[in-house]
Amino acid sequence: MADLIDKLRAGVRDVPDFPKKGIVFKDITPILSDHALLRASIDLFLERCREKKIDKIVGIDARGFLFGSAVAYELGVGFVPIRKRGKLPYKTEVTKYSLEYGEAEMEMHVDAVKPSERIVLVDDLLATGGTSAAAATLIAKAGGKLLEAQFLIELEFLHGREKLGQTPVISFLKY
Numbered sequence: 001m002a003d004l005i006d007k008l009r010a011g012v013r014d015v016p017d018f019p020k021k022g023i024v025f026k027d028i029t030p031i032l033s034d035h036a037l038l039r040a041s042i043d044l045f046l047e048r049c050r051e052k053k054i055d056k057i058v059g060i061d062a063r064g065f066l067f068g069s070a071v072a073y074e075l076g077v078g079f080v081p082i083r084k085r086g087k088l089p090y091k092t093e094v095t096k097y098s099l100e101y102g103e104a105e106m107e108m109h110v111d112a113v114k115p116s117e118r119i120v121l122v123d124d125l126l127a128t129g130g131t132s133a134a135a136a137t138l139i140a141k142a143g144g145k146l147l148e149a150q151f152l153i154e155l156e157f158l159h160g161r162e163k164l165g166q167t168p169v170i171s172f173l174k175y
Contacts, residue, residue: 004040009173011037012153026153026175028063028124042070044172045122045150049075052147055117056080060135061087061106064123067152071122080112080119082135093141097134106131108138115143126151126171129160136164 011031018025031037045067049057056078059068065081072079085094085105092107113119119139126132132149139146146167154160154171161169 060123068122097130113142113144121149129163133163
């Protein structure tokens with residue numbers, strides 16, 4: 001397992017001053033473009049999910065869609081996209097959140113998660129936790145039960161997991 005984590009870590013590219021000066025962006029496109037690393041990263045999420053009785057995987061716009069939809073497909077469960085406001089065509093529930101470099105709003109279709117459905121949240125990165133907390137809020141408003149929030153990468157120095165309260169947080173690569 002340590003060898004796999006080392007290989008994935010080597011596939012993450014640091015991009016300084018993106019999206020603005022002073023931020024070092026963790027770019028996962030080298031992982032996505034390498035079939036073995038992509039498969040390995042999806043397998044990490046799958047291993048965390050296999051023993052849980054999950055109804056749906058929720059993925060956050062946009063890289064959470066890549067991992068989350070693959071996990072949902074393999075598990076044979078539904079996938080729910082949470083997107084930036086204005087991107088979903090049907091009636092939505094909206095919530096505001098803060099990023100490490102600004103503010104935004106996320107939305108989810110009002111009928112995407114049913115009351116009592118068991119949900120796992122999947123995304124590529126946990127930074128300040130604002131986006132993930134917004135997703136958790138949308139899931140809770142719909143009556144879903146958030147079992148766990150899973151991330152390929154966590155920037156621990158930003159303490160984002162604190163915004164998820166009692167929700168168990170799993171991250172595979174920690175910086």
